[in-house]
Each structure stands twice: as structure tokens, then as C-alpha cells.
Amino acid sequence: MTKFLTEYDASELDELRSELQREFELIAGNKMHLNLTRGKPAADQLELSHGMDDVLAGNYTASDGTDTRNYGELRGLLEARELGAELLGVPAANVIAGGNSSLFLMHLVVETALQQGLWGDQRRWSNDSNPKVLTPVPGYDRHFALTETLGIGMLNVDIGPTGPDVDEAISLARDDPSIKGIWCVPKYSNPTGCTYDDATVQALAKLPAQAAADDFVILWDNAYAVHAFGDEDEQLASIYEAVEQAGTSEHVVQFASTSKITFAGSGIAFIAAAEVVLHNLEHRLSFMLIGPDKVNQLRHSRFLKGRVQEHMQAHAKLLRPKFELVQQVLRTELDGLGIATWTEPVGGYFVSLDLLPGLASEVVEMAQQIGLTLTPAGATFPYAKDPQNRNVRIAPTFAAFDELRTAMQILTLCVKLASVNHLQDT
Amino acid sequence: MTKFLTEYDASELDELRSELQREFELIAGNKMHLNLTRGKPAADQLELSHGMDDVLAGNYTASDGTDTRNYGELRGLLEARELGAELLGVPAANVIAGGNSSLFLMHLVVETALQQGLWGDQRRWSNDSNPKVLTPVPGYDRHFALTETLGIGMLNVDIGPTGPDVDEAISLARDDPSIKGIWCVPKYSNPTGCTYDDATVQALAKLPAQAAADDFVILWDNAYAVHAFGDEDEQLASIYEAVEQAGTSEHVVQFASTSKITFAGSGIAFIAAAEVVLHNLEHRLSFMLIGPDKVNQLRHSRFLKGRVQEHMQAHAKLLRPKFELVQQVLRTELDGLGIATWTEPVGGYFVSLDLLPGLASEVVEMAQQIGLTLTPAGATFPYAKDPQNRNVRIAPTFAAFDELRTAMQILTLCVKLASVNHLQDT
Numbered sequence: 001m002t003k004f005l006t007e008y009d010a011s012e013l014d015e016l017r018s019e020l021q022r023e024f025e026l027i028a029g030n031k032m033h034l035n036l037t038r039g040k041p042a043a044d045q046l047e048l049s050h051g052m053d054d055v056l057a058g059n060y061t062a063s064d065g066t067d068t069r070n071y072g073e074l075r076g077l078l079e080a081r082e083l084g085a086e087l088l089g090v091p092a093a094n095v096i097a098g099g100n101s102s103l104f105l106m107h108l109v110v111e112t113a114l115q116q117g118l119w120g121d122q123r124r125w126s127n128d129s130n131p132k133v134l135t136p137v138p139g140y141d142r143h144f145a146l147t148e149t150l151g152i153g154m155l156n157v158d159i160g161p162t163g164p165d166v167d168e169a170i171s172l173a174r175d176d177p178s179i180k181g182i183w184c185v186p187k188y189s190n191p192t193g194c195t196y197d198d199a200t201v202q203a204l205a206k207l208p209a210q211a212a213a214d215d216f217v218i219l220w221d222n223a224y225a226v227h228a229f230g231d232e233d234e235q236l237a238s239i240y241e242a243v244e245q246a247g248t249s250e251h252v253v254q255f256a257s258t259s260k261i262t263f264a265g266s267g268i269a270f271i272a273a274a275e276v277v278l279h280n281l282e283h284r285l286s287f288m289l290i291g292p293d294k295v296n297q298l299r300h301s302r303f304l305k306g307r308v309q310e311h312m313q314a315h316a317k318l319l320r321p322k323f324e325l326v327q328q329v330l331r332t333e334l335d336g337l338g339i340a341t342w343t344e345p346v347g348g349y350f351v352s353l354d355l356l357p358g359l360a361s362e363v364v365e366m367a368q369q370i371g372l373t374l375t376p377a378g379a380t381f382p383y384a385k386d387p388q389n390r391n392v393r394i395a396p397t398f399a400a401f402d403e404l405r406t407a408m409q410i411l412t413l414c415v416k417l418a419s420v421n422h423l424q425d426t
Numbered sequence: 427m428t429k430f431l432t433e434y435d436a437s438e439l440d441e442l443r444s445e446l447q448r449e450f451e452l453i454a455g456n457k458m459h460l461n462l463t464r465g466k467p468a469a470d471q472l473e474l475s476h477g478m479d480d481v482l483a484g485n486y487t488a489s490d491g492t493d494t495r496n497y498g499e500l501r502g503l504l505e506a507r508e509l510g511a512e513l514l515g516v517p518a519a520n521v522i523a524g525g526n527s528s529l530f531l532m533h534l535v536v537e538t539a540l541q542q543g544l545w546g547d548q549r550r551w552s553n554d555s556n557p558k559v560l561t562p563v564p565g566y567d568r569h570f571a572l573t574e575t576l577g578i579g580m581l582n583v584d585i586g587p588t589g590p591d592v593d594e595a596i597s598l599a600r601d602d603p604s605i606k607g608i609w610c611v612p613k614y615s616n617p618t619g620c621t622y623d624d625a626t627v628q629a630l631a632k633l634p635a636q637a638a639a640d641d642f643v644i645l646w647d648n649a650y651a652v653h654a655f656g657d658e659d660e661q662l663a664s665i666y667e668a669v670e671q672a673g674t675s676e677h678v679v680q681f682a683s684t685s686k687i688t689f690a691g692s693g694i695a696f697i698a699a700a701e702v703v704l705h706n707l708e709h710r711l712s713f714m715l716i717g718p719d720k721v722n723q724l725r726h727s728r729f730l731k732g733r734v735q736e737h738m739q740a741h742a743k744l745l746r747p748k749f750e751l752v753q754q755v756l757r758t759e760l761d762g763l764g765i766a767t768w769t770e771p772v773g774g775y776f777v778s779l780d781l782l783p784g785l786a787s788e789v790v791e792m793a794q795q796i797g798l799t800l801t802p803a804g805a806t807f808p809y810a811k812d813p814q815n816r817n818v819r820i821a822p823t824f825a826a827f828d829e830l831r832t833a834m835q836i837l838t839l840c841v842k843l844a845s846v847n848h849l850q851d852t
Binding site (some may be wrong): 040053070072103263293 | 466467470472475476479480482483484486493494495496497498499524526527529530533568571572576669685689690691692710712713714715716717719720721722
């Protein structure tokens with residue numbers, strides 16, 4: 001029976017350390033090159049969308065008669081906006097369908113909020129000398145990088161199994177008018193995999209009305225809206241309905257994309273927001289684009305129409321064994337040792353692993369020594385600073401099954417070895 | 427035999443005016459809806475690229491083994507960069523291949539030059555309280571709108587048959603460090619259709635070394651690089667070689683796209699620049715994109731490989747009769763009257779028509795009254811202000827042949843009527 005490593009006496013720790021060290025050196029001799037950093041679909045998942053290549057069959061005319069080959073339609077093709085509406089649970093009139101990058105749309109929204117404002121009035125974040133947003137952590141590194149590069153500060157809020165700590169978010173935003181927004185990945189969150197519960201969604205919807213800032217924006221990145229791989233899809237309450245009820249509908253901007261539905265690099269991305277916000281975003285877009293790639297929008301609309309769920313079940317079938325393997329190795333190797341906790345998501349692309357405080361960077365470095373590249377310690381926090389230096393993000397989707405097994409063995413070995421070292425030193 | 431309208435006596439003018447006025451009212455009765463504003467390809471041109479739909483045939487692997495369906499490759503697929511290199515006459519190593527909009531890439535470059543600088547040092551246009559660029563006029567309205575929205579001023583320089591007045595450009599830039607760049611459409615320029623001659627290209631290449639600003643940038647929008655429709659393609663000297671010789675290679679950024687080669691809304695766009703500039707642009711892009719749509723890049727590369735010229739000749743065959751028709755009507759209706767001059771391009775998408783000073787807005791309004799929409803007067807100048815109110819841009823490509831003939835008849839009628847009115851009043 002396992003017992004907590006903290007309960008081991010000195011000689012037990014010594015023995016375990018020698019054993020782990022031998023194993024470590026054995027693996028080092030194999031000179032492997034494994035990688036658990038890549039939050040991207042594997043080739044077998046991409047194969048699921050091969051029907052897209054011939055779905056047009058030379059017919060480039062949209063259902064409303066638009067010639068998708070030519071310029072125009074800055075808000076995107078109607079049927080693409082309908083697809084976005086389906087993913088985000090809003091009317092198509094509230095959707096802009098764009099190009100292959102939801103990150104570009106997020107950059108557009110945040111930069112517009114900062115420089116020109118989202119509402120066509122005098123409100124803009126740059127009126128404040130030091131605007132900030134709330135960042136639930138651990139979170140998505142590209143949100144943080146985007147925010148930082150635009151010169152916007154970040155204040156961490158803890159995220160738990162039901163979403164971010166809303167009480168903390170309210171208490172911060174209520175007192176500080178320089179707090180302008182909050183980043184959310186509300187479903188199968190990156191990296192914890194949690195889905196916000198109903199109470200969290202309702203409470204977040206009221207936040208813009210409670211905040212001291214009158215230009216507070218909920219940045220709702222629903223990247224994994226239909227990305228369940230478990231038996232059951234977790235249900236996310238509608239932020240669209242919640243903000244309608246709370247009277248804050250002009251203060252949420254939703255994002256989605258097909259990057260992890262069809263082709264990661266060649267999908268289409270969406271914004272959903274109130275009309276006034278869409279109007280101001282469209283105006284800003286008009287200086288950068290004549291229109292989005294409507295041919296690719298048509299391709300996606302035709303390919304996915306009426307079969308998003310079926311298509312995502314095919315993804316699930318490929319992803320589930322990988323996530324099960326991750327859980328199995330974590331349980332077998334680390335359960336009951338008191339040195340790690342981890343999430344058990346039923347959707348999304350990641351598993352979040354928390355170590356004893358202070359050990360994340362050491363484990364990442366150790367793994368690198370014997371051929372396993374992990375996401376850099378701290379990457380899931382703003383400025384790459386994990387205040388407790390304990391979080392490791394596991395991205396199991398891209399690796400082949402056997403590689404994933406070996407990678408997880410190496411990871412858990414390093415976790416144990418680093419923990420023993422740590423306990424011996426203290 | 428025609429004589430100048432200025433030589434008509436009062437009764438001759440009266441008689442002509444009545445005649446033109448009758449014709450005007452006749453046309454007004456037809457309640458037509460014609461449009462000469464649209465600088466976009468007609469459907470028959472788009473048909474030329476239908477082969478793109480099945481060129482992949484389910485094979486998404488690039489020649490270097492890249493899986494184009496997945497994330498990554500921020501600078502674009504190698505073979506797409508090679509296509510851009512062919513269009514712009516530079517090594518592929520100097521090219522970034524992007525998404526469907528060269529305008530987005532221009533916005534990226536100008537905004538980066540302004541906010542963060544193109545060279546990774548302290549130089550950025552925003553160090554100057556009032557940065558400006560030189561704008562050869564008449565020019566492309568979207569260049570002007572982009573520049574204005576970023577808060578950058580514009581100073582006009584006249585453009586003639588051999589390109590912009592470089593002496594004027596030098597004399598302005600030499601004395602004023604707030605002058606940071608110049609917009610150029612060097613081949614089949616929008617809207618005059620002129621191609622810069624060798625001396626102009628050489629002189630422009632030296633401009634960054636002569637300018638007072640040390641962060642001067644030539645914005646070289648080679649939108650019509652391969653877009654001849656006449657018997658012979660005009661030859662544009664290589665700006666790449668010219669800046670290499672002048673030692674100013676870090677001070678030119680070239681742009682091109684396939685928007686008017688394949689599908690206007692679904693093409694791919696390119697930047698060519700020195701490595702240090704590409705490096706800084708790539709860094710900025712990394713906050714907005716994981717990578718471009720490489721599937722569409724592969725589609726274009728395969729479709730156009732080794733046959734750009736042949737493909738553009740097919741376009742030429744469709745475009746030439748439309749441009750010939752424009753010239754024919756202009757000659758028949760306006761030649762020898764002394765009330766208009768116009769360009770006779772052998773490539774590009776536009777014809778530029780100059781009227782008696784003061785008459786452009788009146789002609790545009792008059793034409794609108796009887797069912798012909800023209801590009802708004804002033805659109806070819808910064809801030810939509812044509813100082814002489816005389817330039818009208820003709821975009822003949824999108825209209826059907828018969829519509830184009832009628833549209834040109836209406837346009838020339840309005841030009842004559844407005845001119846007679848004007849001469850009677852003066």
C-alpha cells in the first residue's frame with residue numbers, strides 16, 4: 001500500500017531515491033526525443049476532415065447567392081456566421097465569421113477596446129494610464145502574451161473545478177476602475193479542463209455591472225465549445241442569455257473557431273457580440289481587410305452543416321484513449337504519494353498537473369535532460385511566473401500512443417525523483 | 427472636326443447644352459443601375475482559377491514534408507514563399523507568405539513601424555509627435571485610409587507617367603525628419619496605370635539614405651506585378667536590386683498578393699523585406715496568429731507553379747476588350763474638346779480621368795442622378811480631398827461588356843454637360 005512520501009523516513013527516502021535515479025539513468029541512455037507541449041490535433045484527427053477538399057465541387061456560390069470567390073462581406077458569409085452561431089449559442093446576427101485565427105480576433109478586440117473603444121463613444125481602456133485585466137490561473141499562455149504585448153497589466157485570480165473565483169474577481173473589479181476585463185476559457189478550460197458551473201457563469205455576467213470601470217469586458221474564449229471526449233458533454237450555461245438578463249450584453253465578446261474541429265491551421269474563427277460592438281470591430285477591420293476568405297467559410301459551412309456533433313464524436317474516439325492513458329499512468333505512479341494532484345477533464349486538450357510547491361521548473365528541466373520536452377514551467381501564468389512554481393501542463397493529443405506512454409512514464413519518474421530530492425533536502 | 431469647347435461661342439455652347447441635356451433626360455428615364463467603382467475581377471476571370479478546387483486531391487503534404495493542415499509556420503509555407511519570391515523578384519528567404527489580405531500585411535508593417543519599430547532598436551515612427559508619409563497622388567484610397575486611421579499624416583507628391591515626382595519627394599524628405607516613408611504602387615499604378623521608369627526606381631531606392639529621418643520606409647505595393655493586359659508587359663526595374671546597391675535594403679517593404687490572380691477574396695498575400703524587418707514583423711505576428719492558412723498556400727503554389735504567366739495571359743484576354751472599349755468611348759466622345767485627359771494603361775485595373783478643375787464632384791453627382799455610380803470624387807487623394815477636384819477613377823473590370831459601354835456613354839455625357847455648364851458660367 002502506498003503512503004505519502006512525507007511519511008517516509010530518511011532511509012526509505014534514500015532507497016527510493018537510488019531506485020529512481022537508476023531508472024533515470026537508464027532512460028537517459030536511450031537518448032529519446034519526446035514532446036508533451038503540443039496542444040494540437042494529431043494526423044488521424046486531421047484525416048476526419050478530408051471531406052472538405054471536395055465539398056465545394058466547383059460550386060462557389062453561397063446559399064444567399066454571394067460569389068464567395070470575390071471581395072467583400074467583412075462580417076463573413078451568412079452560412080459561416082450561422083455555424084459560429086451554433087458553436088456559441090447566439091443568433092447569427094451577433095456573429096462575425098473571420099479567417100483562420102481566433103487569436104487574431106482576440107487581438108483585434110483587445111486592441112480596439114484599448115485604442116478606439118468598443119462602443120463608438122469616449123470609453124477606451126487607454127484613457128486609464130495603467131489598464132489591467134483579470135487572468136484566471138492557470139490559463140492560456142497566448143492570452144497572456146497578447147495582453148502583455150499591448151501594454152495591459154494582469155491580475156491573477158485562482159481557477160478551481162467550477163471556474164474562476166468570482167468573489168475574488170468582484171472584490172478586485174469593484175474597487176479598481178483600472179480593471180477592464182477578464183479572460184475566460186469557460187469550457188474544458190486550458191489547461192485545467194474545468195467547465196464553469198452555472199453559478200459562475202451567472203455571477204460573471206453581472207461582473208461588468210459591478211465593476212468600477214464602465215468599460216469592463218468579459219473575453220469569453222469558448223475554444224472547446226464542442227470538444228468533449230468523455231461519455232458525456234459537460235453543459236456550459238449560456239453567457240449570451242446570462243448577460244441579456246444582467247443587462248450587460250454589450251460587455252461580453254465571445255470567441256470560437258474550428259481549429260480543433262477541422263484543420264488546425266486552416267479553420268475559420270468567430271466573434272459573437274452585441275451589434276454596437278460588432279459595428280465598431282467591423283469598422284476597425286475595414287482598414288485591414290476587404291473581407292475574409294469566404295471560400296474557406298463556404299467549405300466549412302457545407303462540410304459541417306448539421307453534423308458538428310457527429311464529427312466531434314469521431315474526434316472523441318481518437319482522443320479518449322490518450323487521455324485515459326494519461327490518467328492511468330498518473331494514478332499508477334503518483335496516486336497516494338501526496339506529491340501531486342491533477343485534473344481529470346472530459347473534454348479539451350490538456351491535463352493540469354500540480355506538484356509540490358517549488359518543483360515545476362526542476363521537473364521540466366529534469367525531463368528535458370532525458371529527452372522529454374514539457375511546456376516550460378510558468379507558461380500557464382502571466383509573465384511566465386507561476387507564483388508557486390508547481391503547475392505543469394500536459395498536452396497528450398499530438399503524440400502517438402506509445403510515445404505518450406513513455407513520455408508519461410518519464411514525467412512521473414521526474415516528479416517522484418524531484419519530490420524525493422526535495423523531501424530529503426528539507 | 428472637333429474644336430476645344432473653350433473656343434465655342436455663347437450660342438454654340440447653348441445649342442450643345444440643350445442637346446446634351448435632352449440626352450441626359452432620356453437616359454434618366456431609363457432608371458439604370460450601373461457601377462464603375464468596383465476594382466474587382468469579373469466572374470469570367472474567377473472561372474480561370476477553378477482548377478484550384480481539386481488541385482490538392484486530398485494531398486495536404488508540402489514538398490518539404492510539412493503537414494499544411496496543422497498549426498505553425500508563421501512565415502508561411504516554403505513553396506508559397508517561393509511563389510511570392512517569383513512575383514516580387516526576390517529570394518524566397520526574404521518573403522513572408524500570409525493570408526488572404528495584403529492590406530492586412532500593410533497595416534501590420536505600418537503599425538509595427540509606428541509602435542515597435544521594424545529593426546529591433548529604438549527607432550519607431552511614434553518617437554516623432556507628428557509622423558507623416560509621402561503619398562503620390564492620385565493613389566489608392568485604402569493606403570490613405572490605413573495611414574489616417576493610424577494617426578499618420580500625409581503629404582501629397584504628384585504622380586506622372588513615369589512615377590512620382592522624386593525630386594519633390596527628396597526635397598521634402600531631406601528637410602523634415604517627421605517624413606517617415608512613401609507609398610508606392612510601382613506597376614500599373616492605381617489609378618493612373620503608370621509604371622515607374624528605371625530612373626524613378628533608382629532614385630526612390632536612394633531616398634531612405636537622403637531622408638532626414640533614419641527610419642524612412644518605402645512601402646512598395648506591387649499589387650499588379652504580373653497584371654499586363656496589353657500586348658507587352660511593361661518592365662519594372664527591381665527595387666530589390668536597387669536598394670541593395672543603394673545600401674538601403676532595410677528600408678523597403680514590398681507587398682503582393684494573388685487577389686487578382688486567383689480568387690479576389692481567397693488569395694494569399696506576401697511581404698518581402700530584409701531579414702531584420704521580417705524578424706520583427708514575425709515577432710509581432712506571433713501575438714495574433716499561430717500561422718497562416720497553409721492549406722490555401724499549398725493550393726495556390728500547386729495551381730500556379732510554373733504557369734503564372736500563362737494564367738495572367740488568360741486574364742488579359744478577358745480584360746483587354748474592356749479597357750479598349752473604355753479608350754474607344756473616351757476618344758470618340760472627348761477627344762479634342764480640351765475638357766479631359768486620361769491615362770491609357772496596358773495593365774492593372776483602372777483608368778484615371780482628369781477633368782477641368784472643379785468638376786469631378788459635379789460629374790460624379792450628375793452620373794449618380796441618372797443611374798451610374800462612380801468612385802466618389804476625391805477618393806484617390808488623402809482625406810478624400812482632391813485639391814483640384816478633377817480626378818475620376820474608372821474601374822472597368824467587373825461590369826459586363828454592354829453595361830460598361832452604357833456606363834462610359836453616361837460618364838462622357840456627364841463630363842461634357844458639366845464642362846459646358848462650367849464654360850457658360852465663366
